[in-house]
Every structure is written in C-alpha cells, then in structure tokens.
Amino acid sequence: MQAIRIRDGIYRISANIGNKDLFEGIWPLPNGVSLNSYLVKGEKIALIDLVKDWDDAPGQIASQLASVGVSFDQIDYLIINHMEPDHTGWLRELREKNPKLQILASKKSIPLIKNFYGIEEGVKAVSSGDSLDLGDGKTLFFEDTPNVHWPETMVTWERSSKVLFSCDAFGSFGAMGNKAFHDELSASEKDFFDRETLRYYANIVSTFSPFVERAIKKLENLEIDVVAPSHGPIWREEPEKIVEQYAQYASWMKGPALPEITFVWSSMYGNTQRMVEPVLEGIRSEGVPVHVHRVPQEHVSFVLADAWRSTGIVLGMPTYEYKMFPPMAHVLDILDRSHVQSRTAFRFGSYGWSGGAQKQLEEFTSSMKWNCMEALEFAGAPDADDLALGRERGAELARAVKKMCQADK
Incomplete structure (x- = not known):
C-alpha cells in the first residue's frame, strides 16, 4: 500500500490490523482497526504517532514511507500525541534504527517514555502553544488535551494546511483497507463507520467525556480544514461533522441520550x-x-x-x-x-x-x-x-x- 497524500508534504502512513486480537485486551475487532501515523515533510521530516508490532504494522509503515522516498533513519522528529502502546509500542525499535531521532511529547509523557521504553536521551517536552518549524512552510503547533484519553494526551496542528492530528480523539474502530478519507466511503461504509465510531467512543473514550467537551472547546480557537485521527477515516470534507458527533456522544454521559x-x-x-x-x-x-x-x-x-x-x-x-x-x-x-x-x-x-x-x-x-x-x-x-x-x-x-x-x- 502507498502513502496517501492529504496535503502537499503531508501523508497518511497507516497499518490495517485484523480481527484476531482484542483491542486493549478487552474489545473485539470483528472488522479490524487502522493505526494511522502521519508524515509531514518540510526541510525536516516529522512522523506524528507510531504503531506497535501488530499484524506487521512496522512493515506496513516502512513500505509506505518508502513510497514517498523516506526511510526510518531519515526521520528527524517523532511527535507522540499519546503514549498508549498502540501508538508507541515500536518506539524502542525505531530509536535503534534512528539513534538521532528527536522525540517530542507532552510533559506528562516524558516519565512514561522512560518507564515503558527506557528512553531518556533526545526527548523534549512540549506544551500548549509550543511549535516546531520544519521549514518549507511547515510548522507544527501543540495543544494539551488531557484525558482524551490518558492524562498526557495532546494534539498537533499544522498551520499551513490546517490539518489537526488528533490521535484518539475523533477516531473509530474498523480497518480502512485501501481507503483513507470519509468522503471516499460508500453509503453503507459510512453507516458502518458511524456504528464503529460510536462503539469506539463508548468503549475507549466515554469515561472521559467531560474532558472531551473541554478539548473540543479548546479546539474552537484553531482553524481546522482536516481532522486526521489515529484510528479510522480522515475527515477532509466537513470536518466539523466528526467534531459535532463526538460532542453529542460526550453529552450523553449524563443523559438523556436518544429516545431509545x-x-x-x-x-x-x-x-x-x-x-x-x-x-x-x-x-x-x-x-x-x-x-x-x-x-x-x-x-x-x-x-x-x-x-x-x-x-x-x-x-x-x-x-x-x-x-x-x-x-x-x-x-x-x-x-x-x-x-x-x-x-x-x-x-x-x-x-x-x-x-x-x-x-x-x-x-x-x-x-x-x-x-x-x-x-x-x-x-x-x-x-x-x-x-x-x-x-x-x-x-x-x-x-x-x-x-x-x-x-x-
């Protein structure tokens, strides 16, 4: 599978995971799940979020990077939005392949990187409002979004393209196959992902609904043309729809929900x-x-x-x-x-x-x-x-x- 262009110099790098395992060791995946990473190419190269060694996800990522002329040892920065191992499980191996790799993550992620993977060197903490200039017009901005859904979680926004890399926020169960964008899906596929987005929210994020509402409020200050989550489809048309969908889900915690x-x-x-x-x-x-x-x-x-x-x-x-x-x-x-x-x-x-x-x-x-x-x-x-x-x-x-x-x- 090829890397998929989102905007100039920005690509989705994704692994399709099958249905034989349970997500988080609990939740069934009858139709799999996607692990989405994102490549941003300026004068420097950043990879946003990673994968774990699951259904040869690292191999899938390597082949897609190669399709746009990038190898693991050419990546300058790894941005970790969320420390959960489905997004970081291959971190130690990546660092071995690329010892000069600089890792950027939230302050609360730093001790977790050490505890999970024994990595302390080349790690930098970032906070809301911090930025990373990659050159060639590409600048990444960071925003803390705690408890969506771990305390250390953040999102990344690229200024020129107005792409929001939201990690678990706005994600869904279900493997994407060769497709990347919500607008590419058929009517039946959209219905399927509507159901799997709700199941993902209820299973993974629902406990933290008040924090979802706070994060959405924070993101109102950003101009967003594309929502690019780490699971499920990318929203390049009407990205506000998935944000509104999550806002509605969050409101159901304390009821009433639907008349059902x-x-x-x-x-x-x-x-x-x-x-x-x-x-x-x-x-x-x-x-x-x-x-x-x-x-x-x-x-x-x-x-x-x-x-x-x-x-x-x-x-x-x-x-x-x-x-x-x-x-x-x-x-x-x-x-x-x-x-x-x-x-x-x-x-x-x-x-x-x-x-x-x-x-x-x-x-x-x-x-x-x-x-x-x-x-x-x-x-x-x-x-x-x-x-x-x-x-x-x-x-x-x-x-x-x-x-x-x-x-x-």
Missing part, C-alpha cells in the same frame, strides 16, 4: 427468559426503538455502545447465590466504569429459594443516578399476571423515555 432503550437480559433455566417477549411487546407498542442483547452470549462491547446512546435501560436477570447473575454484574461494572449515568431503568427477574439481586442492583443504580421503576421479581416461573404486568411496565418505561427526551429539547 437498550434491553439486556440473561437467564439460567428459561424462567427469566419468559418475561423477555412481554416486556419487549410493551416497549414496541409505544414505538420506541429497542436494542436487545443477551449476555454472556454477546460481548459487553456492543451492549455498552447501545447503552451509551439509549435513555432507557432494561435489565432482565435472575438472582444467583443471593446476588446479581454474574454476567449481568460484569455488564453493570463496565457501564459504571464508562459512566453511563442518569438513565431510566426497569429490572425483572426470577429467583429460587431467595432473592438478593435487586438489593445489589439498587446499590449500583443509586451511585449511577439511575431513575429506576419498581422491579418485577417472581419466584420460579412468571405466571399470567406477571407476564401482563411485564408488558405494562415495558410500555411505561417507553413512555417515560419519550417524555424525558422531549423535555430535553
């Missing part, structure tokens, strides 16, 4: 499962979209993405040894870590000799500021009255979601 419901259920022997369809019927009778997931059969990554966009949550789970069913407890732990707050929720479930799941759930929902309807618990299998009540509760939740979203307009 995420319905997560689990069942041991089928008794809790009997209540699933009646509750769904109630929700659908009110015309509210609903996203249904069964756990542990479905990965929490996809549950989290839908929960992030939904104002309403349904939890169908039995009691298990006096507590919540463990797969559902895992889902709720992830929602807690990701700060899925201020949702309207309803829970139903079966118990045998004793309950207990509801008590544990209430401790969780209180800390998350969820507004919970009265739970529907039943001993063993639900009877006809239980099923009818489940349908009523589903409709009631749907009405509450619509009302909350209308009030927020």
Whole structure:
C-alpha cells in the first residue's frame, strides 16, 4: 500500500490490523482497526504517532514511507500525541534504527517514555502553544488535551494546511483497507463507520467525556480544514461533522441520550427468559426503538455502545447465590466504569429459594443516578399476571423515555 497524500508534504502512513486480537485486551475487532501515523515533510521530516508490532504494522509503515522516498533513519522528529502502546509500542525499535531521532511529547509523557521504553536521551517536552518549524512552510503547533484519553494526551496542528492530528480523539474502530478519507466511503461504509465510531467512543473514550467537551472547546480557537485521527477515516470534507458527533456522544454521559432503550437480559433455566417477549411487546407498542442483547452470549462491547446512546435501560436477570447473575454484574461494572449515568431503568427477574439481586442492583443504580421503576421479581416461573404486568411496565418505561427526551429539547 502507498502513502496517501492529504496535503502537499503531508501523508497518511497507516497499518490495517485484523480481527484476531482484542483491542486493549478487552474489545473485539470483528472488522479490524487502522493505526494511522502521519508524515509531514518540510526541510525536516516529522512522523506524528507510531504503531506497535501488530499484524506487521512496522512493515506496513516502512513500505509506505518508502513510497514517498523516506526511510526510518531519515526521520528527524517523532511527535507522540499519546503514549498508549498502540501508538508507541515500536518506539524502542525505531530509536535503534534512528539513534538521532528527536522525540517530542507532552510533559506528562516524558516519565512514561522512560518507564515503558527506557528512553531518556533526545526527548523534549512540549506544551500548549509550543511549535516546531520544519521549514518549507511547515510548522507544527501543540495543544494539551488531557484525558482524551490518558492524562498526557495532546494534539498537533499544522498551520499551513490546517490539518489537526488528533490521535484518539475523533477516531473509530474498523480497518480502512485501501481507503483513507470519509468522503471516499460508500453509503453503507459510512453507516458502518458511524456504528464503529460510536462503539469506539463508548468503549475507549466515554469515561472521559467531560474532558472531551473541554478539548473540543479548546479546539474552537484553531482553524481546522482536516481532522486526521489515529484510528479510522480522515475527515477532509466537513470536518466539523466528526467534531459535532463526538460532542453529542460526550453529552450523553449524563443523559438523556436518544429516545431509545437498550434491553439486556440473561437467564439460567428459561424462567427469566419468559418475561423477555412481554416486556419487549410493551416497549414496541409505544414505538420506541429497542436494542436487545443477551449476555454472556454477546460481548459487553456492543451492549455498552447501545447503552451509551439509549435513555432507557432494561435489565432482565435472575438472582444467583443471593446476588446479581454474574454476567449481568460484569455488564453493570463496565457501564459504571464508562459512566453511563442518569438513565431510566426497569429490572425483572426470577429467583429460587431467595432473592438478593435487586438489593445489589439498587446499590449500583443509586451511585449511577439511575431513575429506576419498581422491579418485577417472581419466584420460579412468571405466571399470567406477571407476564401482563411485564408488558405494562415495558410500555411505561417507553413512555417515560419519550417524555424525558422531549423535555430535553
């Protein structure tokens, strides 16, 4: 694959990663992911962000650099926007190939570079407002954007081209193949990347939503013609759209989000499962979209993405040894870590000799500021009255979601 020109002297250098591994050791990549680095050529040469040794990413990068006449030992500067190893994992090897390489990173990155890779020489800290003149009209400016999504994160902006190199901000899951730009994608590919951008945000960035909002506010001072993230498509047409998309995602943390419901259920022997369809019927009778997931059969990554966009949550789970069913407890732990707050929720479930799941759930929902309807618990299998009540509760939740979203307009 060739390096792809973004503007004169500026190229995307990218590696396509397959689907066999989990991102961060947690999140599935059914359609892979791209690791985007960027080459800026003035009189001096800068590489912005790196890769890790993953699916021969270094080899992919080397061949693309060669396509524009650059080798690793010709790079003068490496700009590290973010220290996470998917962007720095090959740093030690690059330094061995290019001992004169100068590394520029935020102040908080400097100890991490030492701790992760044992590198101390040739490293310079930069802060908001600092710049690097590469000559031939190319000047890089740096802006600290802490906690998007580690504390040391920054972005880089090239003045002449007005390209923002945003690293994790404005990124997406999904490998790009031979394409680079959002405007090159077909309608179906754009729909796919819309979904994967939301899943990426919910899985990777959502915990830090207040910092995303602050970073977006900071970036209002920059004139941006191109948004070039380290994962996913580059936005050279209407770059404000991806910024607005991220701003909307960040606003959903404290709710309300969209007038939708995420319905997560689990069942041991089928008794809790009997209540699933009646509750769904109630929700659908009110015309509210609903996203249904069964756990542990479905990965929490996809549950989290839908929960992030939904104002309403349904939890169908039995009691298990006096507590919540463990797969559902895992889902709720992830929602807690990701700060899925201020949702309207309803829970139903079966118990045998004793309950207990509801008590544990209430401790969780209180800390998350969820507004919970009265739970529907039943001993063993639900009877006809239980099923009818489940349908009523589903409709009631749907009405509450619509009302909350209308009030927020």
